[in-house]
Amino acid sequence: MAIKENKITTASFVFRFAKFLARPGSIGNLRRLLSARASDPISIVSYFESHAAERGDNIALRYEDQSISWSALNVRVNRLAHYFRSRGVGYGDAVAINIENRPEVLINVLACMKLGAIAGMVNTSQVNEALAHSLNLIKPKLVIVGSENLANMDTVSDVLEANFQGKLLYVADGDHADPPAGYDDLAPLLVDMPSDNLVPDQPISLATPIYYIFTSGTTGLPKASITTQMKIYRSSMQFGINVMQLTEKDTYYCALPFYHSNALLIGLGSCLMSGATLAIRRKFSASQFFDDCRKFNATAFLYIGELLRYLLALPETADDRNHNVEKILGNGLRPDIWLEFKERFGIDRVHEFYGASEGNTGFVNMFNFDKTVGWAPGGGKNWSVVDFDVDADAPVRGDDTFMSKMKIGETGLLVMKIDDQQPFDGYTDKQESEKKILRDVFEKGDQWFNSGDLVVLQPCGHIQFGDRIGDTFRWQGENVATTEVEGAVMKWPQVQDAVVYGVQVPGRDGRCGMMLTNLKPGETLDKEGLAAHLRETLPPYAVPRFLRIGLKVDVTGTFKFQKSVLKREGYDASLEDEVYVMPANAEAWTRVDEGTKKSIDDGDIRL
Secondary structure (H helix, E strand, O other): OOOOOOOOOHHHHHHHHHHHHHOOOHHHHHHHHHHOOOOOOOOOHHHHHHHHHHOOOOEEEEEOOEEEEHHHHHHHHHHHHHHHHHOOOOOOOEEEEEOOOOHHHHHHHHHHHHHOOEEEEOOOOOOHHHHHHHHHHHOOOEEEEEHHHHHHHHOOHHHHHHHOOOOEEEEOOOOOOOOOOOOEEHHHHOOOOOOOOOOOOOOOOOOOEEEEEEOOOOOOOOOEEEEEHHHHHHHHHHHHHHHOOOOOOOEEEEOOOOOOHHHHHHHHHHHHHHOOEEEEOOOOOOOOHHHHHHHHOOOEEEEEOOHHHHHHHOOOOOOOOOOOOOEEEEEOOOHHHHHHHHHHHOOOEEEEEEOOOOOOOOEEOOOOOOOOOEEOOOEOOOEEEEOEEOOOOEEOEOOOOOEOEOOOOOEEEEEEEOOOOOOOOOEOOHHHHHHOEEEOOOOOOOEEEEEEEEEEEOHHHEEEEEEEOOOOEEEOOEEEOHHHHHHHHHOOOOEEEEEEEEEOOOOOOOOEEEEEEEEOOOOOOOHHHHHHHHHHHOOHHHOOOEEEEOOOOOEOOOOOEOHHHHHHHOOOOOOOOEEEEOOOOOOOOEEOOHHHHHHHHOOOOOO
8 A cells, every 4th residue: 555645834834834743852952053153162072072082982973884972983093083183184174085985084074073173075986186176175294094095196296295285194094004106104193192182272152164076166266164062953953853863873884985064963963962973885886775774773774865765676575674763864855756765664754854064054854845955944034935936047036126036836937045043154255255145136235045946835934845946857848857857757668777968959048958878687668658658648838859778877875867968969960879859749758860860950940
């Protein structure tokens, strides 16, 4: 029997909100969350050190066959922090960390935190120009490199020689090996370092920067967003305590990379605040995911993007519900597989959330409704959804020059108020920060953060994710939401992955829909059947006119599709992948060759 969808109604919202408020400690936690100010003298380190002092034998971190207690973790962090201080690292200084998911990456992060220094979380897949740009952008005093990433660093050897001589520290992975030329081996340097807690050079407040988290670089070079103590405090309090209700009895499993804010803020931060055990994996593996959950006795896990769909794509087994996971939290779960995932794996609590590394407000599905990214207090006051013109790529302003708010059920641009309670920390690049600020939105002098996302306004202060502004495109006078089309394509049984985007066609207004798919092993695409399915499921203007069948769909380390590359490549007949076109009034796609492409470009083939 299929599970029943939990829909948002006023009555159900009031009931669940009242139930939340009746939970011991919830009102106090919510009050602390809403009253927090940037000037408050609060540091997440205090939670970490209290766990080490009060429950030191409890397990803080699990990785492969390692179990590290809170007290042992604190000793290792303190030794590293003292060493960093001996190298001149202090409050506000940056330390670049380029280590994959293993305990050492978190030990380095926490050592920076102790000093009030800023951990620059290098994307461990970056090479060449992107890596050089990231390092130069944050100007680190030290660069910590895991041996597994030395090859990546070799691609920027000229930059290292010019700017980072004497600043490179090597962290062995597994069996110890000597560092290469130019690197100092970190392990022996820590042996004689003190292990006591230390005090930062300057008092830490919620305004203190704590991380540089780089954008994924799906378009252009990465930007470094600034994460403050305020953001990790709020994320941990709201997501870890209020929503997930984590305690020291929980084990939180994370297979997401720690250069990403989900793992760093919500995974690590929630465990620091609650005392829960953090179990980590080097890299995500769908086939090993629930094996890990069983091995670590996980009661909760983090997800992002397509991770849950990868799990659903595995063959069903008798062990699908053989685990202790009760609750999961993340973002990017598509509505079309939401209930299917809950049913198959027996997980009732799915806490989807919405947020961005640089954003100043977050939404979370704290009341466990289905198919929503959740609720945030202060709708209309702290955040709003405004009318947006996709063609003009700008919010709509009325005759009075102000923006207009959308009604329930309508789609618009999500904006977030910027003030003392909701500061916008921005990027290291002030010009890039300025681009994200909208001014004079509802009244003269106000400032709002431009999320860059189109969302559907739902009842009771909830929203549903719609699409990225750059992904939504205009065709035949209509807005096409790529997530809606992708959801329809993903229901076709032969398809493994699907990416939908708009491509420019000479002489046509807007962008024409195109999709890249790859197929499940052993499958051959029934193109006529898929075309019929999409015509039945989607409005005519949303049915993609171009089809590209690829061997794989490239994604970033955080499962984001690299649509900018696909848009540039378009429907070129010389691509290695097969490319097809479905003219207007046709019932299926036909192969694009050079002659066909010319006919499309010349307008001889109607779309």
